Amino acid sequence: MSHVDWESCPRCESKKVVIRGKFYFFFIILAVIAALNFLALLFIPLFFLSIPLLFLSPLAFFLPKIKQCLDCKNTWRFNKNTNKQSVEQL
Numbered sequence: 194m195s196h197v198d199w200e201s202c203p204r205c206e207s208k209k210v211v212i213r214g215k216f217y218f219f220f221i222i223l224a225v226i227a228a229l230n231f232l233a234l235l236f237i238p239l240f241f242l243s244i245p246l247l248f249l250s251p252l253a254f255f256l257p258k259i260k261q262c263l264d265c266k267n268t269w270r271f272n273k274n275t276n277k278q279s280v281e282q283l
């Protein structure tokens with residue numbers, strides 16, 4: 194994190210900017226699956242909704258990095274061209 198050239202929020206100029214990467218999306222999907230399974234205890238068809246999500250969860254690793262402002266919740270694309278980690282996947 195500390196190696197990244199810091200950038201302030203384009204909307205509110207806040208310096209409280211965090212990078213949301215692949216694991217962030219992956220855990221969001223896992224959290225949704227967990228919530229659906231919990232609700233499935235009350236309403237069983239919800240369990241079947243969680244199955245396609247389970248297959249979708251590896252796709253989170255192909256999502257681009259985004260930056261999020263902690264003050265205004267604004268999100269924008271991580272577009273640092275010199276970033277070696279952004280592999281051309283398409």
Ligand SMILES: [Zn+2]
Nearest residue numbers: 202205262265
């Ligand atoms: Zn902001």
